[in-house]
Amino acid sequence: MPTRRTVMKAGGAALLPAAGYGVSAAARAATPAAVELPEPFSVRMPIPRTLTPVARTATTDFYEMTARTTTISVFQGTTTEVYGYNGEFPGPTIRARAGRRVVIAQTNQLTMDTAVHLHGGHVPPASDGFPLDVIAPGATRTYEYPNRQQATTLWYHDHAHHMESEHVYRGLHGFYLIEDPREEALGLPSGAFDLPIMLRDARFAEDGSLHFEPEDFQNRTTILTNGRPQPYFPVAARRYRLRLVNGSNLRSFVLRLGDGEEMTQIATDGGLLGAPVPTREVRISPGERVEVVVDFTGRSGSQVVLADEHAGAVLRFDVGRAVYDASRVPPVLRPLPALATPDVERKMSLGIDPQDFTFKINGKSFDPNRVDTTIRRGTTEVWEVTNSDAFTIPHNFHLHLVQFRILSRNGQPPAPSEAGWKDTVPLGPGETVRLQATFHGPPGRYVYHCHLIDHSSHAMMATMELTD
Ligand SMILES: [Cu+2]
Structure with a gap:
């Protein structure tokens, strides 16, 4: 078992033996030397390719993607095996239009389960990448994204139960951009x-x-x-x-x-x-x-x-x-609506249990079969979220399904840089953030969790169910 001291030193990466992540001392001793890095600025930054739909209708763009291993050349004279959507690292970019549906058939050609989450997307539960809603090796699952939200930069990534940290680390991530006419009319660089x-x-x-x-x-x-x-x-x-x-x-x-x-x-x-x-x-x-x-x-x-x-x-x-530049940054971008009056208040506490070094929210490790929070559709809630690891361990907090607004950080108004629509908020050691969200959406199960995903993979995650 790790000691309190080693846990603190490791910044909270204590391991749950039950999760099968144990690394032996021998394995650690055998850790290979690091690759020789190239001269700085010797390679050009690639821009991930924009994926082309395989079909379009009046309302919907259809895509196909496959998660598979692929070999890329990151360093001269060596090759690197990664996981990539369509074999690309990062994966291809989806460009969606607000109000126009995207349907993606996701095939899993890896040897273990995957699940795809559209981070920041307002999506139905069956398409949210709930950790048990996996795509078995060789199988295909279809995800439907209504894109009924404003223009924004989202990303998609793996969310398979206990495996998202390794899968994302190995390359299962890509951009998903939603565009709308109102943003285009502003004249921002495009x-x-x-x-x-x-x-x-x-x-x-x-x-x-x-x-x-x-x-x-x-x-x-x-x-x-x-x-x-x-x-x-x-x-x-x-x-x-x-x-x-x-x-x-x-x-x-x-x-x-x-x-x-x-x-x-x-x-x-x-x-x-x-x-x-x-x-x-x-x-x-x-x-x-x-x-x-x-x-x-x-x-x-x-x-x-x-x-x-x-x-x-x-x-x-x-x-x-x-070059000629007609772009501009207008003084008004998109005024934020007035905050609704909240109906419900809740408290969420993220921390590492000092008894057994497990990662918990409100004293519980993730159980996908337990409902932690039941929310009536349409209600507006204020969540007071605290990082209860008061010493050195950072967390953050990601809410699926909805965007929220930060009301305060440690009792102070949010900085202008975080005063807009958010789905993920950093929580330094001991910090408390109050956030407000209105939970519109289809009924069903979703999750909220720490997005330091080595932590969420180790069960710093909880479920919420939207009900009528
Ligand atoms: Cu965390």
Whole structure:
């Protein structure tokens, strides 16, 4: 058993023996040396391919995807086996229109169960990737996404019971963007000037293989930006929209641009902010999305590095010639509606049990067959969510089905950067966030959980059931 001391040192990656994650001391001693990293900025950042529907009707776009292993070349002279949707790493991007349905037939060609969750999506229960609603090896499951929500940057990823952390780590993640005319009318940078960027950490062994051990997260020191280590990306001297998602299992990023240059935050998890927020720092915990507009105007010939406070450079923009730029960031983006009057208040506490080092919400580890929270459809609830690990262990909180608004953080009003629509909120040690959501949606089972997904895989998750 781990001691309290080792648990604290490991930042909370205590293992549940029952989950089959035990790693022997011998295995740890045999941990291979790390791969030799390439020179920084020697590879170009890829932009994940946009997937083409296999069929379209008046109301619906139909897609097909297959989760399978694939071999990619991340480091010169080595190959890396990863899991990829359609064999791509990250997976292909879905571009959906608000109000237009997307149906995806997901085939599992891996050797273990998978489940697909559309993170931030307002979806029916059978399509939410509930951890037991799995796709068996060789099987296909059809997911239906109504896209009855505003323009936003979502991502899809694996959610299979106890396995989501390893599956996501090995590559089962991709972008899902919802677009709408109201956002397009604002004139934000679009098309080739609208860049989805997924950041995540990883550990590679000397032979290039991707190394996954839940206890080993402190050695996940290679940051991948759209699947490549420290890439460059050529940009024109104009404005760009960056859609940042943190696809790491545990790592949070604190991102700065160049010498602390200003960026303009325009969106949170669930879509546009009411108004743009100038910022010199973007904080983004696992699962969250932050969108910024960066203006390279007047920077021709320069190189501008996006860097994390701890991990260093994650991406370099190489600024080319000036081009005509009709884009803008208007002073009003999408005003937030007034908050409804809440009907129900609840308290949620996330913490590691000091008795047995298991991960719990309100004193319970995840049981997919237990209903933890019953919610009447249409009610507005305030949830006071606390990270009860008061020392060093960070968590965050992700609610399926709905977007919420943050009412307060530690008794103070939310910072402007998190005052918009959210589905995932960071919780530093001892922190308390009050959030409000209105639970519209079809009846059925959903989950809420810590999105440090090594924690949710270890049962820091609970169920909610929407009822009539
Ligand atoms: Cu956690």
